[in-house]
């Protein structure tokens with residue numbers, strides 16, 4: 001098929017051992033399903049909920065109005081889409097032409113470069129370095145955008161997986177330096193976990209800043225699939241038209257329910273408060289635990305529900321023959337080696353997609369790969385593959401402790417790294433820490 005495999009999605013949907021008895025899930029990055037029914041939120045289901053719609057060919061009017069009101073923009077600045085995933089996809093589709101240069105952060109949430117790749121982008125990865133706490137160097141990025149003649153820059157804020165924040169002021173500065181012909185697409189799906197971040201978006205601050213988000217993470221309502229793009233009106237026009245190649249209209253009855261929820265500030269605040277209380281409690285426990293456990297290292301950023309957990313004691317998972325695995329490099333060694341990674345989109349020759357610039361690394365197993373072109377699931381990165389015979393932090397947590405964290409390899413991180421979430425409720429985090437402490 002012309003679309004790339006998205007290894008992480010395949011794992012999240014079918015490959016993760018969700019059904020393992022007694023498994024503690026510290027992998028899912030959204031708040032645990034709040035197990036809300038329609039009745040929990042609104043009372044009785046209206047018997048006149050319309051199963052048809054009108055006037056919603058380019059987005060559900062009430063839903064767009066509710067989102068616009070929340071973020072203090074006009075409905076013409078909003079496109080509503082199926083989750084942040086589809087919002088990202090249509091935003092990229094509407095903003096680039098085939099062959100345009102698109103700068104994407106690395107390590108990265110795999111579906112983002114997959115979408116850009118599918119849409120014919122020439123992907124140039126820019127590194128976020130662990131040693132720099134995953135922060136973006138705005139001046140370097142602006143320079144890269146200029147030298148690559150970038151049409152689009154894509155990043156997540158807060159950053160998935162590193163959880164670091166980039167300030168709006170830095171993004172505004174970036175937007176001003178690169179100029180209006182370069183658009184900056186910011187995935188803000190985790191943003192409202194931050195303090196004073198309710199109803200905030202960077203998209204209102206400059207015409208070349210575009211943001212995406214959804215009800216998935218902070219509100220735990222993934223299955224409503226309410227996602228959105230906020231942008232300058234002209235860009236929203238292009239983004240809406242891009243959807244014409246993908247689908248016809250949205251699911252009106254569901255969109256009506258999302259509209260009702262988003263328009264209800266009090267209810268939105270209540271759900272967000274519940275979610276924040278849960279992750280804050282979980283985060284405190286993780287902080288306390290890590291302060292006394294020198295096997296692991298993690299930088300805990302407030303306003304996020306996850307962190308990269310890194311194993312610093314490599315004795316934990318030696319290879320079965322007793323030798324230390326070559327893949328268990330101290331965390332930053334591989335990341336340092338690469339600054340730019342280009343993926344040319346040439347569908348006719350899939351094998352020749354990638355070439356690296358600035359590669360000074362002689363360890364092929366750690367090299368960033370063209371993330372969006374991963375070949376057969378689980379089979380593409382033999383050196384880093386997580387399997388019972390091959391040591392990794394993910395396997396060690398799973399096999400020794402029945403704790404599921406997201407393997408680092410899905411973000412192109414070394415096997416010493418996992419993304420560890422405290423979004424499944426304090427009890428789960430508590431139990432996981434107890435297991436790891438004994």
Ligand SMILES: Cc1ncc(COP(=O)(O)O)c(C=O)c1O
Nearest residue numbers: 083084085109156160189214216
């Ligand atoms: C950065 C980022 N964007 C988007 C998504 C998907 O969000 P949604 O469920 O709204 O499509 C995720 C989910 O993990 C994510 O981490």
